[in-house]
Amino acid sequence: MQKFFEDRHRLFWLLHSLGWAGFAFISYLGSLFQELRSAYWIVVALDAYAGWLLTIPLRYLFQRIWHWEPWKMLLSLLLFALAVAAIWTVFRNFNYWEIYRHGFRPDSWTQYFRQTTVGFYVILSWSGLYFGIKYYQTLQQEKQKSLTASNKAHEAQLKMLRYQLNPHFLFNTLNAISTLVLLNESDTANKMLVRLSDFLRYSLYKDPIKKVPLQQELYAANLYLEIEKVRFSERLTIIYDIDEAADDALVPSLILQPLVENAIKYAVATQTAGGKIMIAAQKFGHDLLIEVADDGPGMVLTDGLPKGGAGGVGLVNTKERLAALYDRNFSLVLTHNQPRGLKVNIRIPFEVETTDETEA
Template sequence: MQRIFEDRNRQFWILHTLGWMGFAVVGYLGSLFQEMREAYLFVVALDAYAGWLLSIPLRYLFQRIWSWSPWQMILSIMLVAFIVACVWTVIKNFNYWEIYRHGYRPDEWIQYFKQTSVGFYVILSWSGLYFGIRYYQTLQQEKQKSLTASNKAHEAQLKMLRYQLNPHFLFNTLNAISTLVLINEADTANKMLSRLSDFLRYSLYKDPIKKVPLQQEIYAANLYLEIEKVRFTERLTIELDVATNTELALVPSLILQPLVENAIKYAVATQTAGGTISIKARKFGHDLLIEVADNGPGMPIDDGLPKDSGGVGLVNTRERLAALYDKDFSLVLTHNQPQGVKVNIRIPFEVELNDEELA
């Protein structure tokens, strides 16, 4: 049924025909209260058929005046509806007198136009329905275009926000690989390059619009941290505490990477002794709770975000979450105990349904 009505031309003919069939049914049912003979059914059918034929040219005329000013359109519709109503009334009276009254002829020709006002209201109603349906279709098309444009802009924004996060990390990693080559640490450089390749492959092939299971994000975060561990060696400690029932929970792709990158930048790289980065995930009711914490020197926090101009990754992450979940999320930056910073994310707990569950 939906496919049938997707074609506007087919939609017109269906509605046009059903409308005039409805007119014939109503006309015949009304005659039952007036004790009309069965021959009146044939008269009503001819009247409806005549109306069906006469109103077809109105469609093409109205298409031509569609772009006219409102007053020009109204006057044109009224005039055309009156002319068509006059012709239709003459045909209806002729059918009634010839078939039902067995060849009756009125004394005055003006009698052929008797009840023109009724025909005028019917044709005017047809015209009103035509314009109403067409305005609705145009409005829906514009709405669809607006939604499509909004979605395209939305996708572009998400992609831009995600790809803003990687250059700093890539620059540092390539520098580290270059240093390892210079000091003849070929095996370590090769391992680091291999992990970088895997991480970039994951980063490039995961659509930022789509969500992925948390276990894939943990895998990507591990790739990133293993690369950084080559740079910082024993100065970087990693702790993972991910509940088993959260591994299949859907999260935005690479949502952990900017949080881990910030922890590396502000907690590990700034301390001679290095630091610890922990990632936790829990299910709480209908929500998924993710925490990324460090034991670094900390930073001033204002309204859940860094006070200074840093923390671009956090701002971008919040914007991505807002674009994907509207207001049904939270991202809060707080002080860790005894020291450091932790980022808490709350998003709806979602899992990907398999074919059996969908069925």
């Protein structure tokens, strides 16, 4: 039953039919107090059926004007409602004259439209109910998207925390710092401690629900990569190609982490000679394009994901977060890098922080 009401198409037909059935019932009850013949119920039924048919096209017209400017949408609504009301009035008068008055015809053709005002108010009421229900459904849909995005963000944060608090990760990092101390490279060891502290602070205290400027995400990714660079030394090469116009673009918090982590795990750590990780970003029209590529051994891709689920959890989670935040206005594509390796491309709408948001 819940699935039935969640289907907006089915719900429309149910409410649409019930609404016109209710109109027919109320109209017939009203006729009982006017001492009309019982045959009047046929006229009422035909009137309701004509209204049921004529308002169906309004649904598709209103879908087209839904995103118009308010004044254009209101003006179009009134014009459409008036046009449908006029046509419906002709049908109603014809039914009444033909069935109830046995073929009566008026002297003037203008009498065909003599009850247009009544019809206009009925169609206007139908239109108001349609927009009211559609607006309510849109609010519920946006609320659901917000809740989904929040859940995915918290899920990403929990996975990040699990990784950061992984004893193996901390052991490798602290062991590298200890080695630097034994080698009397205290300055480098101190820098490593600062990077580790900043990295953990960013991950622990940055709200994953909010979008942040790309430069902040790059800063966090760089902290992580610099920590890993101590482990891999010259085996890890990091290349950045960031368009200046993309620095302030808003991106989901922690969106780069699973991509960089996969590149380290599957492209750098698996090769004796190490590898390169390339992070690029640029503004392209109204979109922001982000690319994370490596020159590792690559993977066999199945349905856009690595075969066997390698890196699949982080990638699936990232795709679901993007879907929750941007609906269908995004893309996440995995391709083979040339001449070797794997490349992840993300396209999202280009957004920047407004003055109001900054002041808030």
